[in-house]
Amino acid sequence: MTRISVQSLNKDFRIYERPQDRLAELIFRKPRHTLYHVLSDISFALPDAKSLGIIGDNGAGKSTLLKLLVGTLQPTSGDITIHGQVAALLELGAGFHPEFTGRKNIYLNASLLGVPDENIAQLEKDIIHFSELDYFIDRPVKTYSSGMFVRLAFSIATMVRPDILIIDEALSVGDMAFQKKCVQRMNEFREQQKTMVLCSHSMFHIQELCDIAIWIHKGKIREMGECDKVVGHYEDFCNNKKTYNSIRDDIPVELQKSEKENEEAQVQDCRINSLSVKSTSGEELTTLKPLDDVVLEMEVQALVDGMEGNFGFAFMRSSEEPIASFLTTNAKDVKLKTYNKGDVFKVSLTIESVSMRIGEFYVLGGLADKSGLLWYETKFSKLLAMEANKGVGPMIMKSHWQLGEAD
Numbered sequence: 001m002t003r004i005s006v007q008s009l010n011k012d013f014r015i016y017e018r019p020q021d022r023l024a025e026l027i028f029r030k031p032r033h034t035l036y037h038v039l040s041d042i043s044f045a046l047p048d049a050k051s052l053g054i055i056g057d058n059g060a061g062k063s064t065l066l067k068l069l070v071g072t073l074q075p076t077s078g079d080i081t082i083h084g085q086v087a088a089l090l091e092l093g094a095g096f097h098p099e100f101t102g103r104k105n106i107y108l109n110a111s112l113l114g115v116p117d118e119n120i121a122q123l124e125k126d127i128i129h130f131s132e133l134d135y136f137i138d139r140p141v142k143t144y145s146s147g148m149f150v151r152l153a154f155s156i157a158t159m160v161r162p163d164i165l166i167i168d169e170a171l172s173v174g175d176m177a178f179q180k181k182c183v184q185r186m187n188e189f190r191e192q193q194k195t196m197v198l199c200s201h202s203m204f205h206i207q208e209l210c211d212i213a214i215w216i217h218k219g220k221i222r223e224m225g226e227c228d229k230v231v232g233h234y235e236d237f238c239n240n241k242k243t244y245n246s247i248r249d250d251i252p253v254e255l256q257k258s259e260k261e262n263e264e265a266q267v268q269d270c271r272i273n274s275l276s277v278k279s280t281s282g283e284e285l286t287t288l289k290p291l292d293d294v295v296l297e298m299e300v301q302a303l304v305d306g307m308e309g310n311f312g313f314a315f316m317r318s319s320e321e322p323i324a325s326f327l328t329t330n331a332k333d334v335k336l337k338t339y340n341k342g343d344v345f346k347v348s349l350t351i352e353s354v355s356m357r358i359g360e361f362y363v364l365g366g367l368a369d370k371s372g373l374l375w376y377e378t379k380f381s382k383l384l385a386m387e388a389n390k391g392v393g394p395m396i397m398k399s400h401w402q403l404g405e406a407d
Contacts, residue, residue: 001048001083003164003195004069009042009078011064038064039219042078046212049193053200053210053227055234060216062199066090066168069197084163084195087113089153091168098142102133102152105141109156123159130181131155151178158185165189166197183209203231207390232358232388269307272379273299273344275365280350286382288354290389290396297348298365298379302339310336311347314364315356316380323361326351327368353398358388 014033016022021032039061046052054062067073068080070088095112096105106127110120128137131151141149157165165186186209189196200206206213206227213230215223223230277285278295288294296313314325326349328334339345347365366378389396 002045002081003048003050003083004044004046004052004197005079005081006045006069007043007079007081009039009065009068009080010037010076011039011061011068011073012037012076037219039068039216042216042221044214044221044224046195046197048195050212051190051196051198051210053198053206053213053231054216055200055203055206055213055231056216056222057238061219062216063090063168065216066166066197066199070166082164085114086164086166087157087160087162088166089150089157089168090166094153096141096149096153099140101139102137102141102144103128105152106156109153110160113157113160113162115160127152127155127159130159130185132178147175147178154182154185158189161192162194164195164197168199169201203235204390207231226388228388228390235357236359269302269304269309270339270367270377271301271303272365272367272377273301275363275379275381277363277381277384285384287385287387288356289387290357291353291355291398293350293352294354295348295350296363296365297346299344299346300367302341302343302345305340307339307341307343308336310368312364312366312368313349316362316364317359318362319380322364323356329368354386355396355398356386357391357394357396358386359394360385 013036015036016025016033024030025032042065044052054065056062064073066088067090068075069082070086070090072090072094095109097108100108103124106124107117107120110123111117115123128134131137131154133148133151136144136148141152144152154167157167167186183205186196186198190209196209198206198209210227212225213227214221215230215234223233275298276296277288278297279285280293280295282295285294298311298313300311310328312325312327315323317323328336361384363381363384364378365381
């Protein structure tokens with residue numbers, strides 16, 4: 001069963017330079033506005049018992065999409081079909097009457113969600129207990145802090161047990177203890193096979209609570225699919241916006257230019273015939289898994305007699321942005337040799353537990369002089385990718401946990 005179906009959804013806002021332009025437009029029947037396209041051609045289907053995470057930059061259109069799903073905004077065009085009762089936490093204080101007490105607002109909100117009065121009376125005690133607002137429940141909500149608003153709103157929305165729960169950044173407000181309770185309650189929803197839509201800037205919460213993710217960029221769906229994968233690509237985009245592209249197998253123009261310049265260099269003692277990234281079993285890789293061992297290998301041909309120098313590899317975001325580099329000048333256990341014209345040999349480097357998180361990168365291989373400062377020849381690999389994984393930050397550090405009795 002499909003709980004939420006969205007087809008070709010578009011939302012535009014009319015922008016007027018002056019307030020009086022609205023009236024002039026009505027009188028003279030001539031447009032006095034410009035259209036701002038907030039959402040364009042949004043389509044997706046969310047099955048029953050699945051959780052959807054919506055991610056993207058500020059202003060991408062995430063909150064507008066949630067308001068359209070709930071019905072507080074109407075689409076410019078497109079269709080939204082929802083099966084089941086919906087409870088939502090959107091704007092802070094939405095659905096609350098500021099002059100009413102917290103207790104009266106429990107009845108008001110629950111009634112708007114379609115809960116009969118007799119059932120609300122049964123839920124009232126549990127809502128107050130979960131929100132931890134016993135002392136403040138009979139005070140007007142206009143005296144509540146933002147955290148207290150969220151406590152009460154979340155307690156009401158989840159206690160009435162809707163079929164679909166929609167949350168917009170609710171976990172960004174309030175203290176850590178209540179956030180923990182919220183996460184526990186949402187995990188209970190998942191265990192009960194409920195449908196949930198969560199919008200958050202916390203990638204940890206999205207990964208922990210959602211099965212599917214949609215990345216909205218400038219009002220359009222940039223990527224949709226398995227949560228860890230989409231979140232990983234979004235994090236990579238945020239960490240390195242200028243070099244992010246959808247996965248490609250070709251070398252970008254700037255790297256091709258760099259290689260061509262090297263080929264035309266006047267000083268050329270060798271040629272790198274091939275460069276590959278392999279597993280320890282010898283399988284050539286285009287995708288790496290975090291903390292796997294990899295082997296970087298290049299085949300080199302000497303073009304002059306008496307060729308000698310140092311070899312190096314590097315992980316690169318772009319032609320001028322290294323992530324990590326490895327040089328034989330820094331390795332004490334490497335014995336360098338002298339090669340003669342026509343000699344073909346292999347240079348390999350095994351890297352244990354590659355610690356990068358999600359991202360796209362290249363491997364650079366090259367030969368340098370004895371100082372390691374002048375590079376004779378370099379070659380870039382094809383575009384490689386690190387698989388998605390949970391966590392935050394650009395690196396993973398290999399570690400071992402141990403729990404034991406205190407001394």
